[in-house]
Amino acid sequence: MKLSRIISIIFHPVLMPMYAFFLALNFVPEFNSFFSPLQKIKFFKLIFGFTFLLPILGIIILRKLKFVSSYYMEHKEERRFPLLIAIGCYYFLLQIFERIYPDIILVKLLLGAMLILFVAAIISRFWKISLHMLGVGGIVGAFFAIQQNFSSNIILFNSLIFCAGLVGFARINENAHTLKQVYGGFLVGFCTECLIFYF
Numbered sequence: 001m002k003l004s005r006i007i008s009i010i011f012h013p014v015l016m017p018m019y020a021f022f023l024a025l026n027f028v029p030e031f032n033s034f035f036s037p038l039q040k041i042k043f044f045k046l047i048f049g050f051t052f053l054l055p056i057l058g059i060i061i062l063r064k065l066k067f068v069s070s071y072y073m074e075h076k077e078e079r080r081f082p083l084l085i086a087i088g089c090y091y092f093l094l095q096i097f098e099r100i101y102p103d104i105i106l107v108k109l110l111l112g113a114m115l116i117l118f119v120a121a122i123i124s125r126f127w128k129i130s131l132h133m134l135g136v137g138g139i140v141g142a143f144f145a146i147q148q149n150f151s152s153n154i155i156l157f158n159s160l161i162f163c164a165g166l167v168g169f170a171r172i173n174e175n176a177h178t179l180k181q182v183y184g185g186f187l188v189g190f191c192t193e194c195l196i197f198y199f
Helices: 003-010 013-027 037-064 076-100 104-123 131-149 154-173 179-198
Strands: none
Touching: 003 154, 013 037, 013 104, 013 131, 037 076, 076 104, 104 131, 104 179, 131 154, 131 179, 154 179
């Protein structure tokens, strides 16, 4: 398996919320101090179920029903239903978090991710924007805003920038996207999360 394919799998969009919350939990004291150990376990179960397991099951069902031709969803027209399923899952998770974990960082991370999916669903009707770069751009944007408002960790932020460049290289090397689609995905994801945190 090519290195670019491995990178694309490791940084698959469906994994981005778990990465973002894991980083926030370990590198943002204002976020970490809010949870007890038992809450952290419950927290990750909810994140895993609503942002990974249910969207993946949705894609599998769509594949069986022939709404998508492959699990890679190479054609922009095939992305609409998987994205709508993911948006629905994020919405329900957001309702749970707003009641159980009314933490501003948590809610804004999830709200930003849901908005990114919504924007992706609209853009994908006309243009094949990079979902990988939307995801990694969202994480970079979120932690850029967190650094301005809460804790600052320049090593973490620089590492995220490096990872974004790595993912962009992988998507181009895989011939999955053009340079414009990669840059466009990163900028939309970055700006969306930043706007959510600032406003």
